[in-house]
Amino acid sequence: xxRQAGSCLSFQTLARMQFGSTSTFAIDCVHEPIPNENGWVxxxxxxxxxxxxxxxxxxxxxxxxxxxGHLEGxxxxxxxxxxxxxxxxxxxxxxxxxxxxIYCDDERTPAQVAADAERYFxxxxxxxQVFSDTPMSWLG
Numbered sequence: 001x002x003r004q005a006g007s008c009l010s011f012q013t014l015a016r017m018q019f020g021s022t023s024t025f026a027i028d029c030v031h032e033p034i035p036n037e038n039g040w041v042x043x044x045x046x047x048x049x050x051x052x053x054x055x056x057x058x059x060x061x062x063x064x065x066x067x068x069g070h071l072e073g074x075x076x077x078x079x080x081x082x083x084x085x086x087x088x089x090x091x092x093x094x095x096x097x098x099x100x101x102i103y104c105d106d107e108r109t110p111a112q113v114a115a116d117a118e119r120y121f122x123x124x125x126x127x128x129q130v131f132s133d134t135p136m137s138w139l140g
Contacts, residue, residue, distance in 0.1 A: 014043075022048040032061055041065040077122045098123055 020026030026048040034042040041064045046055035086094055100106065101116040102124060108116070 020048070022053075023051055025049055028057060029064065030057075031064075034061060039065075041068075074125055080122055083123075 014030045014032060016028065016030050018026055018028050027045065028048070029043055029045040031041065031043045034040075036042075042061045043064045044057050044060060044062060045064055045067060046053050046057040048054070089097065098120055101120040
């Protein structure tokens, strides 16, 4: 369950950065200087939306460059996220539809799974280790 604003840990040895306001939209992050030869960026991160935290700021050593790349893709998709079919759905119905369409292994044929992924994957917002505790990670 997302936590309320103000519950992220403050790390004394690492510089915590916050961009934005947790009451509207913000990103909290900490860089953890883990040496590697691949140029990967490790740290902790969470996103705030209207006072609710998305992501596990307590999860150490997440690959932030992967998450940042995914979020850049989300920004590029924002103009394409209008889906009139979602307007009459409750939050629970929308979650069920997107979760099933993208992630469930069910009776659909491979062609149907591919078609659903093509149509609905653009709504996947939070992905990766940082967001593994986030039960609702859809833009819709």
